[in-house]
Amino acid sequence: MSLPAPATALLVAEAVTAGYDPDLPIVRGASLRVAPGEILAVLGPNGAGKSTFIKALAGIVPIGSGHVLLGDHDITHVAPHLRPRMGLAFVPQTENVFGTLSVTDNLKIAGDALADRTVAASRMAEMFDAFPDLAHARALQAGRLSGGQRQMLAVARALIGRPRVLMLDEPSAGLSPKLVSEVFRRLDRIRESGVAIVLVEQNVRAALALADRALVLVEGLNRHEGLARSMADDPVVAELYLGIHRRAAEALV
Amino acid sequence: MSLQFLVDGTVAGATIGLGAIGVTLTYSILRFANFAHGEFIAWGAYATLAASAAMGLLVGHATPPLGPFSFTWLTLCAAVIAMGFTGGLALGLDWLLFRRLRDKGESIIAIMASFGASMALRSLLEALFTAQPTYFTRALQIARPLGFGLRATPNQMVLVVLAGLLMIGVHLFMTRTATGRGMRAVSENPTLARVAGIDVTRVIRITWMIGGALACASGVVVGLLVQVRPFMGFDLLLPLFAAAILGGIGSVPGAVVGGFTVGLAEAAAVAFVGAQWRGAVAFAVLIAVLLVKPAGLFGRRA
Ligand SMILES: Nc1ncnc2c1ncn2[C@@H]1O[C@H](COP(=O)(O)OP(=O)(O)OP(=O)(O)O)[C@@H](O)[C@H]1O
Ligand SMILES: [Mg+2]
Numbered sequence: 001m002s003l004p005a006p007a008t009a010l011l012v013a014e015a016v017t018a019g020y021d022p023d024l025p026i027v028r029g030a031s032l033r034v035a036p037g038e039i040l041a042v043l044g045p046n047g048a049g050k051s052t053f054i055k056a057l058a059g060i061v062p063i064g065s066g067h068v069l070l071g072d073h074d075i076t077h078v079a080p081h082l083r084p085r086m087g088l089a090f091v092p093q094t095e096n097v098f099g100t101l102s103v104t105d106n107l108k109i110a111g112d113a114l115a116d117r118t119v120a121a122s123r124m125a126e127m128f129d130a131f132p133d134l135a136h137a138r139a140l141q142a143g144r145l146s147g148g149q150r151q152m153l154a155v156a157r158a159l160i161g162r163p164r165v166l167m168l169d170e171p172s173a174g175l176s177p178k179l180v181s182e183v184f185r186r187l188d189r190i191r192e193s194g195v196a197i198v199l200v201e202q203n204v205r206a207a208l209a210l211a212d213r214a215l216v217l218v219e220g221l222n223r224h225e226g227l228a229r230s231m232a233d234d235p236v237v238a239e240l241y242l243g244i245h246r247r248a249a250e251a252l253v
Numbered sequence: 254m255s256l257q258f259l260v261d262g263t264v265a266g267a268t269i270g271l272g273a274i275g276v277t278l279t280y281s282i283l284r285f286a287n288f289a290h291g292e293f294i295a296w297g298a299y300a301t302l303a304a305s306a307a308m309g310l311l312v313g314h315a316t317p318p319l320g321p322f323s324f325t326w327l328t329l330c331a332a333v334i335a336m337g338f339t340g341g342l343a344l345g346l347d348w349l350l351f352r353r354l355r356d357k358g359e360s361i362i363a364i365m366a367s368f369g370a371s372m373a374l375r376s377l378l379e380a381l382f383t384a385q386p387t388y389f390t391r392a393l394q395i396a397r398p399l400g401f402g403l404r405a406t407p408n409q410m411v412l413v414v415l416a417g418l419l420m421i422g423v424h425l426f427m428t429r430t431a432t433g434r435g436m437r438a439v440s441e442n443p444t445l446a447r448v449a450g451i452d453v454t455r456v457i458r459i460t461w462m463i464g465g466a467l468a469c470a471s472g473v474v475v476g477l478l479v480q481v482r483p484f485m486g487f488d489l490l491l492p493l494f495a496a497a498i499l500g501g502i503g504s505v506p507g508a509v510v511g512g513f514t515v516g517l518a519e520a521a522a523v524a525f526v527g528a529q530w531r532g533a534v535a536f537a538v539l540i541a542v543l544l545v546k547p548a549g550l551f552g553r554r555a
Contacts, residue, residue: 060444084450092448100441101434109438112431113450157449 009033010196011057011088011165016066017220018056025064026052028220032198034165034213039187039197041211041228043204049220050200051093054167057198058090059083070165084113089163093170093200096154099143103134106142106153110160120160127156148179155186166190167198172206184210208232255524260405262520263513264478265492267416270512271471272489273496274423274505275343275464281440281503282460283355285363289346290468290493291486292374297339297469298476298485299382302389304338305331321407323392324477332473336466343465344458346370371487378483386482412474419470420509423463427505432459440503492519495535499542501552510550514538 012033019026026049034040042050055061057068059080067076070088078086098106107127111120128135131152137145142153151171158166171187172180184206191197201207208214211228216237224237231237272294279287305327309316316325350370354363396404427433438446439456447453468486475485496515500507515535522534542550 058448060447079452080447081450081452084448090448092445095442095445098438098441098445101437105434105437108431109434109446109449109451112434161450 008035010036010071011198012069013053013057014066014069016053016056016068017064018052018061019064020052020061022062022064026220027056029066030217030220030222031066032215032222034196034198036164036196037191037194038213039191039199039211039228041207041214042198042200042217043207043214044217044223048217050217051169052220053217054090054169054198054200055092057167058088081113084110084158084161084163087161087164089158089161089166091154091158091166091168091171093173097142097145097150097157099141101142102139103142103145103153104138106157107134107160110157113161123160123162127160131156147174148176148182151175151179151183152186155183159190163195165196165198167200169200170202171199172201172203180206205232256401256403258520258524259517260399260403260409261523262517263413264405264409264474264516265520266513266516267413268471268474268512269489269492269496269516270420270509271416271467271474272486272493273500273508273512274420275468276493277497277500277502277504277508278436278440278460279464280497282436283351283363283457285351285360286367286494287351287464288364288367288490289371289374290464291488291490292371292378293339293343293465293468294472294475294486294489295378295481295483296342296374296472296486297335297465298472298481299378300335300338300469301328301332301473301476302387302481303331304334305389318390318392322411323390323394323408328389328473328477332470335473336469339469339472340462340465343461343468346374347457347461375483375487382483384483386480388480389477406478408477412477416470416474419467420505423467424505424509426463432456436460437503491532492516492535495539499539499549501549504549504551507549507551514542 014031015029016031017025017028030049030053032040032042042054044050052061056063059078063076067074069075070086073086075083075086075088098109101109107124108120111124114120114123128138133149134153134156137149142150145153155168155171168187171183175183180203187197187199188210199207199211208228208231214226214228214231215222216224224231272290275293276287276290279285279290308327308331312327316327318325350366351363354366394406394408396406398404427436435446435451435456436459438449438451439453443453446456472486492515496511497508498511499514500509500511515538518534518538519531522530526534546552
């Protein structure tokens with residue numbers, strides 16, 4: 001497998017700066033591109049700005065400079081609530097379901113963004129078929145779901161709009177190894193349907209095993225990029241990435 | 254022992270409940286306590302008076318009261334128009350004042366600003382209509398027996414029923430419609446709401462409209478049953494907040510149950526303890542409930 005030609009990239013971010021305070025950019029010129037049917041893993045040490053980057057792509061952290069393209073559209077400054085309708089879905093890391101609402105209402109909310117009510121209803125039925133656990137819990141408040149079910153609900157919510165690009169922030173966080181592989185199997189199948197996936201992960205090994213390409217972000221900048229397979233075996237990357245980790249861990253002790 | 258306090262408490266509860274829905278929705282969706290909410294009640298009552306006077310002039314002759322009630326169909330039409338007006342007033346205040354503070358993320362300043370807005374709106378009413386009380390009608394209504402020694406006027410009965418229908422309507426709106434779902438979603442997590450495709454700006458506008466319209470309805474009930482004066486809403490402010498907190502912030506059924514609880518507790522205090530204890534009792538009930546259920550009766554994340 002080779003790097004996708006630029007023409008096939010569906011989501012393109014170029015030299016993006018973003019942060020919570022205009023004077024203090026966290027993402028300092030990061031770039032990524034991802035093609036249909038491809039999984040891009042975004043890796044990097046704690047505090048590298050991975051979450052901030054992906055939130056900027058979702059439109060909920062302001063972008064200072066650079067631009068974001070979805071297909072032919074420049075979406076750099078498009079309001080976040082319009083992005084799911086354009087085919088860009090985002091699953092945040094924490095608080096990614098509405099805990100006080102029922103499972104059904106969580107999915108209906110995503111369906112409400114679609115123009116057609118009957119389409120929304122049939123998509124919801126599809127989700128309940130694809131995630132039987134959710135179907136059994138449909139009347140339950142989402143806050144009462146288990147961690148794994150909650151993650152499934154968050155993914156299902158994002159899929160209701162049939163996104164062309166799906167972005168996820170650490171979907172494996174807090175899940176047991178068994179559930180992690182279940183979530184990743186789902187992502188694999190979603191990729192097979194032609195969706196472009198941006199996967200921010202701490203679980204480097206699992207992410208590299210699943211992804212096609214990977215991007216290592218350090219201090220808000222692209223540090224390393226390449227095929228996931230070769231990165232998994234690359235001692236330099238492992239040292240770069242894990243070394244930073246080891247030092248951070250030592251600093252804590 | 255007379256149970257008449259039940260009737261008075263139910264009527265008061267209906268007015269408090271209508272107002273508390275707006276308080277609880279703005280509190281949970283906009284994340285600040287709007288102390289100008291009482292003024293929406295007073296402005297709604299005056300707007301209804303003004304609209305029915307204007308419509309009376311247009312009709313050109315006196316309209317007879319509706320059935321056993323002391324108001325005319327003009328009053329009802331005027332109330333509907335005034336509900337739209339008061340919703341617009343709330344929206345205008347947000348546009349002029351709260352929107353800017355919200356963009357800066359200064360919730361405590363928004364609360365202080367709402368105090369200022371409350372005073373300004375009230376003074377404006379006094380300037381326009383004087384501080385003297387006024388009335389929708391001076392016709393006296395005979396209270397009719399309801400059984401168990403209870404008595405209520407036809408006005409009281411129909412207004413409690415209308416208020417109840419409005420509350421049920423809002424509840425259905427919040428639970429059954431896309432916009433209502435969006436409002437509940439924004440009240441829990443505005444950022445996730447945006448990610449999920451909800452237009453938060455639109456939700457905020459609708460919240461103000463609903464809060465303003467219901468405050469107006471509350472003002473009309475008070476106006477028809479008691480009197481209309483510039484302080485009528487401000488005087489309800491503490492019961493409104495007590496009811497909203499008692500019911501659990503963000504919950505429409507909670508605001509309604511909280512409203513009736515506070516209304517009945519106040520009426521019982523007046524009947525059995527003494528009128529001077531009215532305000533204190535609302536707070537005693539509030540504290541008692543919060544000790545047992547800190548998130549309120551219908552509160553989330555208890
Ligand atoms: N809401 C926020 N407001 C202000 N600063 C924030 C906020 N969220 C994160 N930051 C800061 O931005 C920097 C990057 O954080 P970010 O969450 O993007 O990193 P990350 O790469 O996702 O880290 P992790 O692997 O721990 O998830 C950190 O220094 C963090 O303190
Ligand atoms: Mg992160």
